[in-house]
Amino acid sequence: MKPSTSIQDYLKRIYELTENGSPASTNDLARELGIKPASVTGMIQKLAAEKPALVEYQKHQGVTLTATGKKAALEVIRHHRLLETWLVQTLGYTWDEVHEEAERLEHAISEDLERRIAAALGNPLRDPHGELIPTADLKMPLEISTPLSALRPGQKGTVQCVKAADTELLRHLESLGLVPGARIEVKEYSPFDHNLTVKIEKKASVLGLNITNKVFVEET
Amino acid sequence: MKPSTSIQDYLKRIYELTENGSPASTNDLARELGIKPASVTGMIQKLAAEKPALVEYQKHQGVTLTATGKKAALEVIRHHRLLETWLVQTLGYTWDEVHEEAERLEHAISEDLERRIAAALGNPLRDPHGELIPTADLKMPLEISTPLSALRPGQKGTVQCVKAADTELLRHLESLGLVPGARIEVKEYSPFDHNLTVKIEKKASVLGLNITNKVFVEET
DNA sequence: AAAATAATTTAGGCAAGGCTAAATTATTCA
DNA sequence: TGAATAATTTAGCCTTGCCTAAATTATTTT
Structure with missing residues (x-):
C-alpha cells in the first residue's frame, strides 16, 4: 500500500x-x-x-x-522534481519559488498525473535546479558532475546542478549567474579558507565553500 | 488557521x-x-x-x-474547479477523469498557485462540467440555468452545466452529446414517468429524471 | 397513541504521528 | 581513564479523526 x-x-x-x-x-x-x-x-x-x-x-x-524503501523514496523525489519543472515551465515560477509548492503536491498526485506531466515536458532529465529526475522505472541516473569545490585554477566547466532549497541562497546564486548551463572557469584557489575565484560567464566572483560545495559542474 | x-x-x-x-x-x-x-x-x-x-x-x-464556514468551503470548491479546468486544458484529461485527481490536489495547492492557475486560464467562469467557479473573493456567481427536467415540449436551450461526478454517467452523457454548449430542444413530455424526449444537436433521445435533473440549461 | 423503525447521539476505543521528560548509550576531553 | 557532554532511546501523554456498540430521540405505521 x-x-x-x-x-x-x-x-x-x-x-x-x-x-x-x-x-x-x-x-x-x-x-x-x-x-x-x-x-x-x-x-x-x-x-x-x-x-x-x-x-x-x-x-x-x-x-x-532497503530496496523497497529506496523505490518509495525515488517515487516521491520523481514527483517533486517533475512538479518543480512543470511549475517553472508552465506557470512561470522561478527556481527559488517552487520548492514549498512541490513539497506539498508531491504527495497528492497520482501515477497517472505523474505520467502526463512527464510526457508533457518531454521526459526531462533534470529539474530547474539541475537535479536529476529519477526515471519512470525508479532508477536514479548517474550524476556525471563534480562539486565546484573540487576544481582548481585553470579548470573550466559548465554548471549542471545547484543543490540548494533555500530561497535566499538561490536568489544570490542567480544574481551571480551561477545557474545550470553557466560556463565557469576557476582562476584562483586559496588553500587557507578554500575560497575559489571563479569567472562566471564574463565576471569573476570569490566563492566560499558554502557555495562551491553546492554547485555541481561538468568539466570541459 | x-x-x-x-x-x-x-x-x-x-x-x-x-x-x-x-x-x-x-x-x-x-x-x-x-x-x-x-x-x-x-x-x-x-x-x-x-x-x-x-x-x-x-x-x-x-x-x-456560517459565513466563515462558507468562505472556507468556497475556497476549496474554487480550488477544485480551477484544477479540473487546468488538468483538462493543459494535460488532456477528459471531463470524466479529472474528479478524483482534483479531489486530492484541492487540499494541497497554495493561494499563490491558485492565482497562477486562474490567471493562466484567463479566470474562467465555469469548469469542464459547466459548474460555476467561485470568484477570487469567494463569492459564488449566480447560476442562470435551470434543470432540463423543468423544460416542456417546444422549449429550446443550451446546456450550461452537468452536475455529476460519476465516470460512467459522464461517459454516457457525452455519448448522447449532452455536454456544456450543446443545443437542445424538448420534443415530448411523459407526465407518467417524467421522461423527456429531447433533440440534442441533431438526434433525439428519451431521458429519465435521473438525467434531466442533473443537466442544467439556459433557455433561449 | 402506541409500537415499530429510522436517524442521531453518546461512550469508549484505536491508530497515526507528534511531544516532553527521563533514562541510557556513545563520544570527547582533560 | 574517568568525567562531562552529546546523541539516542524509552516511557508516557496528547490530538486528530475515524470506528463499533449502545442509548436516545424522531418519525412513521398501524
Whole structure:
C-alpha cells in the first residue's frame, strides 16, 4: 500500500542523507524533518518493522533504506522534481519559488498525473535546479558532475546542478549567474579558507565553500 | 488557521448539501463523505464549537454553514474547479477523469498557485462540467440555468452545466452529446414517468429524471 | 397513541504521528 | 581513564479523526 505522507517524507530525507554512503542519524533526520529526535526514533522503528521493511536500522547505528524503501523514496523525489519543472515551465515560477509548492503536491498526485506531466515536458532529465529526475522505472541516473569545490585554477566547466532549497541562497546564486548551463572557469584557489575565484560567464566572483560545495559542474 | 484536509471535505460537502436551502443531515453527510454517521456527529460538534464557528448546529436539526464556514468551503470548491479546468486544458484529461485527481490536489495547492492557475486560464467562469467557479473573493456567481427536467415540449436551450461526478454517467452523457454548449430542444413530455424526449444537436433521445435533473440549461 | 423503525447521539476505543521528560548509550576531553 | 557532554532511546501523554456498540430521540405505521 502507498505510504502515508509522513512516511514519504521520512523516506525522502533518509534518501538524501544517505546519498554520501553513510547511514542517516536520528538527529540529522529530525533536523531535516523539523521534528524532535524522539519522534524519529519511534517512526524508524516502525518503518524497520514493516513487512517488507522500508529501512534498515540498528539502535544507535543510524538508518539506511532497503530496496523497497529506496523505490518509495525515488517515487516521491520523481514527483517533486517533475512538479518543480512543470511549475517553472508552465506557470512561470522561478527556481527559488517552487520548492514549498512541490513539497506539498508531491504527495497528492497520482501515477497517472505523474505520467502526463512527464510526457508533457518531454521526459526531462533534470529539474530547474539541475537535479536529476529519477526515471519512470525508479532508477536514479548517474550524476556525471563534480562539486565546484573540487576544481582548481585553470579548470573550466559548465554548471549542471545547484543543490540548494533555500530561497535566499538561490536568489544570490542567480544574481551571480551561477545557474545550470553557466560556463565557469576557476582562476584562483586559496588553500587557507578554500575560497575559489571563479569567472562566471564574463565576471569573476570569490566563492566560499558554502557555495562551491553546492554547485555541481561538468568539466570541459 | 487553515482547516485540515478532513475539515475542508466536511465543509465542501455541507455546502453542496445545503445548496437547496435546507440543513444537511448527519446521515447524508456521512454518505457523501464515505464515513459513519457517528463520526460526523463528533466532527460537526467540533466545527460548531470552534471560534469563530464554521457551522451552525442544533442536535437532531442538521447542520448549515456560517459565513466563515462558507468562505472556507468556497475556497476549496474554487480550488477544485480551477484544477479540473487546468488538468483538462493543459494535460488532456477528459471531463470524466479529472474528479478524483482534483479531489486530492484541492487540499494541497497554495493561494499563490491558485492565482497562477486562474490567471493562466484567463479566470474562467465555469469548469469542464459547466459548474460555476467561485470568484477570487469567494463569492459564488449566480447560476442562470435551470434543470432540463423543468423544460416542456417546444422549449429550446443550451446546456450550461452537468452536475455529476460519476465516470460512467459522464461517459454516457457525452455519448448522447449532452455536454456544456450543446443545443437542445424538448420534443415530448411523459407526465407518467417524467421522461423527456429531447433533440440534442441533431438526434433525439428519451431521458429519465435521473438525467434531466442533473443537466442544467439556459433557455433561449 | 402506541409500537415499530429510522436517524442521531453518546461512550469508549484505536491508530497515526507528534511531544516532553527521563533514562541510557556513545563520544570527547582533560 | 574517568568525567562531562552529546546523541539516542524509552516511557508516557496528547490530538486528530475515524470506528463499533449502545442509548436516545424522531418519525412513521398501524
